[in-house]
Amino acid sequence: MFGLIHSRLSFGARLALISGLFCAPLALLLVLFVQASLGQIDFSAKELEGARYLQKVWPAMVRGEALESAGGRFGETKVFEAFQQAAGAEKIKAGVGLVTAVADGSNLTLDPDLDSFYAMDAVTVRLPALFRANADLKAAVASGDPQLLMRALDHLAIAQDQTLSSLNATMEKNLEGKTRQALGEPAAQLQAAATAVQAAAQGGGPEAIAQASAALDGAADQAWIATEKELSRLLEARIGKMRARMAMHLTLVGVALALATGLAISISRALASRINGLVRVMERLSANEVEVDIPCRSDRNETGRIAAALGIFREGIVDRNRLQAEARVVHEANAEKLQATEAAFREAGLAQAKVVDQLAHALDAIAGGRLTTRLEDGFAAEYEKLRSDFNRAVAQLCEAMQLVGGVAEDIRSGAREISRATDELSARTERQAASLEETAAAVEQLTSTVVRTSEDAREAHAAVSAANVDAGRSDDLVRQAMAAMSQIQGSAQQISQIIGVIDEIAFQTSLLALNAGVEAARAGEAGRGFAVVASEVRGLAQRSADAAKEIKSLIGASVDQVAQGVDLVGQTGEALSRISAQVAGVNALIAQIAASAQEQAAGLQQVNAAVSQMDHVTQENAAMVEQSAASSRNLAQKAEELFQRLETFDVGAAKAAPAARAA
Template sequence: MLLAPLESVANVKNLKISSKLLVAFGILLGSLLLMAAASITSQHTLNGAAELLGHDRRDKLVAVAALDTATSDYRNAEANSILSEAPADIAAAETDASAQAAEVGKNASFLNEALKNPAARSMFEQFEADWRTYLAQSKTTLTLSHDNQNDAALASFRRSRVVYDQASDDAGKLKAIQVSLMDGDMAAANATYTTSRNISIAIAIAVLALTVFMLISLIRGIATPLTAMTATMRRLGAGDLNAEVAVDPRRDEVGELAGSMVAFRDQLVAAEGAKQEQTRLIVDSVGSGLDSLARGDLTARIDAELTGPFAKLKDDFNNAMRSVADTLTAVNASAEGITNGASDIRQASDDLSRRTEQQAASLEETAAAMHEITTTVRETAANATKVNGVVTDTRRDAEQSADVVRRAVEAMNGIERSSNEISDIIAVIDGIAFQTNLLALNAGVEAARAGDAGKGFAVVASEVRALAQRSADAAKDVKSKITGSTEQVDAGVTLVAQAGEALSRITGRIGDISALVSDIASAAEQQATGLQQVNTAVSEMDGVTQQNAAMVEEATAAARSLAEETENMSRQVSRFKFGEAAIPAAPVHQLQARAAQVGARMAAGARARRTGAAAASPQDDWSSF
């Protein structure tokens, strides 16, 4: 439907190129907008599915899982309440059970508002009914456990297991329903993605086909004629003035360009005849001037009347001859100045070489002194590192001592617990002795009632009573000694704890000392490294100074060679005829004067910075420069 209008537009030759491009790119833009709309719609659908899975379904599933976990934890807290005997443990189990029951209530309230699916709703209501039934029975179990009626509480706990299992099964089924709903939503999201992908692929293929078609049409309507005109221009550039413009008559930009090329070809044909006449005249004139230049006559000029661009060629040739004459005149004068300057440079190079040797000797002495300082600082850094190692070992030993003290405290605490257990055993033995004494007393009373028949039994009862009394006395004695031992153990625990705290403080101080020594060692090492770099830099400066001395010798030799080459250049220039030209001042002597001034200023600044230094002689100005 879109291809037919595009084809009809592409076949209209008189349509402007800008109009063709606007139509083609308008169709492409519409196709891209259609593709973008389809993509945005699909992304909106996928975003809704992702929000449903990432928030609603996930929150419900997390709540169901937390509900299932809380019911299991409540059951465990109920069992812990029955198994616990100490009131504190029973209270902790009851607190845990209350917390888990509150967790179940919180998640149940959330699910009561969030669940919409009929199957999930029905299963949640079944869970609530079973859970309420179980809580009623659990309340009875916790009451019996609180009163330490463990047998009755255990029986009630076992009776409630059926109801608890039913509630737990309900929670598991509710979780399975939520997982099934999430799987369904995931399948729907995958289906939406597949449909969106297929639509996007189809639209992309259609847009690609449309682009290829429009590109072919534009190439046939614009690129092909331009290629033909480019070939014609290439032939005209090669000198073929008979080249034809193979483009059909048309009123667009391509047709206008073809007409301009035909007019340009005709102008080239007319200009070619005039060019040949001017060429002959300029060749004769320039040839005469170049012949004079070859003979060394720089006064030759072109006097013929030339027109058009060749008039500029005449002026350029005459100006070039004058410039060459002026240049060679200046070169001749500069050669003389360079010869004089080369002699001055040679003398300055000799002075510079001498001073460079003195500087090299000073740098060598400085390098030796820096090497000695670097060696001393390195030894200091090594000693600081050794001290740091000793402090580290001392700290490690102190930490091990603290660990030994900690184990000693634990051992003393164990002894204290054992003493307490022995005291409990002595109390039991004391009770047994008291009961034995009481029984022996009762046996003596019964023997007295029996008269002569019970005298023997009375003696035995008396002995048993005496034995029980001695056992009680021994138990009291042992208990008093255990009590004294416990007090001494407590005192020992306190002293060992104080020793441990003292060792901890010592360890901390040793750590501070280790950090300080480590910083000292690091600083010394950095100083050694810096001094080594300075030593290296001084050594490099020594080497550079030696190289400078060698380069000064080379500069002296180059100055001699420069003087010889200048004399040769003067001989070559003298064979030219210059005419009347002003000889400029020698720039070399001007440079010498400026260099002398700069050297004077540098020497004056150096004398001002050196306190107590000897004044430099006037002849040092040029050598300092």
């Protein structure tokens, strides 16, 4: 898809597409903003519609009159039917329910602004509740029940406080001051009427309460009408502000879109114009038109770099045209020179053909063995040197063949003599190689025996060395055992001293127990238990003293045995020291034997290597003698063949020399 866009659409169209893609999210946000603003406006418009319908509901409720239906726009159909059927005091209750239903169905109970929220609360909840509480007060006065009257007065006081709080909050949240002007006097009248009802209830009779209640109905009616008008005004003002704000935002966005669209169109047109201009210059340069002005060369962006590249391209076309013109001139000059060269080449070809023909006949004669052939006819001046060189070469070849004939005869006779001598040398060499091979085998066997003896001596030396080391370690262990025995002897002495201390402690304990028994006997019946304990302690002390004596005797015996052990370990150490000295002497002797055996093995290995090398060299010499014999026989054969070949050449009178030498 992107390939089709880039290949089918122009540069300006692609820029316009990019601008459209950037404007699409903005348009989407604008649509969402308009939808949200219209939703808020519809929300407030429905509130205003409900408030205006309440202007009809309230008089009908206050006066007990019939009411025109709202058509179910607020979901109030059932409540409306109940209101139409009610009468008397029930009419007021049904009216309060109808007000609440209309408020719920027209979004009044969900009002988002504080200034209109408290006005809505006073119109739809607080003032209808106050009016209903006042009706209940009238019914309580008519019934003459004091408890019902007190309950009605309490309800009326609560409704009065809530209503006045809602009205005061409405006036405080509106910062313009218009709400205070509209509701200030009705709120004051309502508060005065409610205070009069409370005063009549405290100091007056039923008639005074009835009159004050009637005055409260009038004040509540005026307060509701004023509050409802202010609520409608606030809702209308809010709707107007939202519409004005939406119109302002739409205007700003429209202006921004128009500016962005105009800027995008102007930029795309300017870019497309510059690109098209550069494309036209490229087309004219492709048509080999170099007299063309290149636009945009002063730009410091991509179009400037393209223009600079086109300038370089135009200079290249100019250079190419100049070089083509120069090449045409050179080509014409070369054509004339080529014609003259072709004429000279034809003449030289005729002379060369004559030379080649004579050389072919002469070479054919030489190939037939006639080395007396010469080029007698003259050549062209440039080939005359070739004729003289050919004649001189053939003459020298003839002389060389004569010399080769003589040398070949000499080689043939020498080869025969070398062949006979080589055969005799080969036989003697083979006999010598066989004897030397037997000697090498014997020396190798002797070397193996000495090497095994050397290895056995080295292993014995290693074993004696290990025994020497173990004897040294045993000596160390004996010394450590003697030291340990000495430490055990010292520990036994310390234990004997400790047991003496324990014996003294047992004696002191027995003495103390005896004293305690005496004191317990003096105490009489009260110290009898203590006397038993003292007796037990004395018995334990006695047993401890007996055990300490037995341990001391055992320790004494252990000390004597440890002393005997120390003596025996010392004698063992001396014996091990003597054994270690003897093992060290044996180790030194075996080391000398091992060193001597190793030196003998090394010497025999060198002798064995030398004999093996002599055997190898002798075998190679025998092979070389055999090869020499074969070569000498081959040389004699080749000399015979060479001599036969030389007889096929005609070298003139000089040929008699080899023949005579052969005879």
